[in-house]
Amino acid sequence: MTQGTLSMDVRRVGDTVAVLDIDGEITAFCEEALMDAYTAGAADGTRAVILNFTRLEYMNSGGIGLLVTVLVRANRAKQKLLAYGLTEHYTQIFELTRLNEAIGIYDSEEAAVAAAGAGGTT
Amino acid sequence: MTEDPRNADSWAKPVSTLTVTGAPEGAANLVEGKRLLSPVQGFGRMWQKTYKVRLGGVETTPEAVITEWRDNFASFWPKGNDFYPPLTGLEPGEVALIKAAGPGGMKFKTGVMVLYSDDESFTLMTPEGHMFAGWITFSSHVESGVTVAQTQVLMRAQDPLSEMGLAMGGHRMENRFWEQTLANLALHLGAEGDVSTTVTCVDRKRQWSQAKNVRNSVAIRSTLHMLKPGKGR
Numbered sequence: 001m002t003q004g005t006l007s008m009d010v011r012r013v014g015d016t017v018a019v020l021d022i023d024g025e026i027t028a029f030c031e032e033a034l035m036d037a038y039t040a041g042a043a044d045g046t047r048a049v050i051l052n053f054t055r056l057e058y059m060n061s062g063g064i065g066l067l068v069t070v071l072v073r074a075n076r077a078k079q080k081l082l083a084y085g086l087t088e089h090y091t092q093i094f095e096l097t098r099l100n101e102a103i104g105i106y107d108s109e110e111a112a113v114a115a116a117g118a119g120g121t122t
Numbered sequence: 123m124t125e126d127p128r129n130a131d132s133w134a135k136p137v138s139t140l141t142v143t144g145a146p147e148g149a150a151n152l153v154e155g156k157r158l159l160s161p162v163q164g165f166g167r168m169w170q171k172t173y174k175v176r177l178g179g180v181e182t183t184p185e186a187v188i189t190e191w192r193d194n195f196a197s198f199w200p201k202g203n204d205f206y207p208p209l210t211g212l213e214p215g216e217v218a219l220i221k222a223a224g225p226g227g228m229k230f231k232t233g234v235m236v237l238y239s240d241d242e243s244f245t246l247m248t249p250e251g252h253m254f255a256g257w258i259t260f261s262s263h264v265e266s267g268v269t270v271a272q273t274q275v276l277m278r279a280q281d282p283l284s285e286m287g288l289a290m291g292g293h294r295m296e297n298r299f300w301e302q303t304l305a306n307l308a309l310h311l312g313a314e315g316d317v318s319t320t321v322t323c324v325d326r327k328r329q330w331s332q333a334k335n336v337r338n339s340v341a342i343r344s345t346l347h348m349l350k351p352g353k354g355r
Contacts (some may be wrong), residue, residue, distance in 0.1 A: 071162070
């Protein structure tokens with residue numbers, strides 16, 4: 001799934017966790033790629049979706065808005081939404097926009113997967 | 123990745139509460155010390171509203187549109203609504219005060235913080251005590267060879283009173299507000315074009331856990347402020 005300068009890959013970790021690998025830029029123009037990846041990852045049986053920001057190059061306020069839409073879809077499907085790989089800058093942006101109160105932020109994929117199975121932030 | 127991205131300076135620096143420096147004459151500062159609220163912390167249904175005007179008949183670029191829009195932001199607002207920009211302009215982290223017309227001739231006194239600002243867009247985020255929790259992004263881009271100006275609101279009513287107000291004509295007022303703003307911008311730029319409006323309910327669920335936001339209700343706080351001796355409307 002590629003759109004503009006965003007490329008998304010979807011991996012499964014076990015039966016109930018999906019990891020969405022984000023590579024590139026998240027802006028308002030990336031809606032289709034992000035939503036397609038979420039749809040692919042949130043297949044039957046998925047209890048947690050983890051966003052991997054390790055290869056995020058750039059995100060603007062339009063991109064933050066898209067993450068809210070993903071969060072709504074995850075909440076509707078009773079799935080946890082978690083994230084890892086954010087730089088200090090984007091961790092601060094999550095705090096500023098208070099998305100960190102709804103999307104659990106972790107240092108590594110292992111920590112996020114462990115939290116997904118242990119009842120991390122929805 | 124450990125380096126800051128190329129747009130790091132476009133974002134506001136982290137703040138826990140808002141601080142207004144030098145509130146202008148006539149503006150009521152009811153946002154001092156308030157926290158920002160994203161749509162996640164709001165109460166009502168979540169809406170995404172997109173207002174768009176194609177700037178036909180004029181040679182311009184998204185960058186030029188945004189510069190003009192940001193520098194003269196208040197002048198495009200419909201009559202009866204006041205926007206008090208910070209002295210330094212709409213720079214990331216700055217707070218602007220607002221006196222907006224509400225239902226029944228009421229004036230809502232609130233404010234917004236500039237969350238993000240770059241060459242092709244800028245975003246305002248609402249604090250506690252606003253009508254809604256969320257952000258408004260003003261942007262410009264090219265569609266089929268024509269420059270477009272766009273306002274996009276992602277919001278939930280902050281509290282049950284605001285939700286009721288929005289349902290009872292508030293949404294309609296807000297739609298008219300941004301449609302008029304875009305029409306004024308287009309006129310200013312010498313362009314011809316009709317404003318289109320797309321409203322999507324992103325989440326029909328109300329977040330009852332956030333009903334407590336009513337303690338900062340803009341309607342209650344603005345009314346109390348109006349009743350203070352010498353404050354008037």
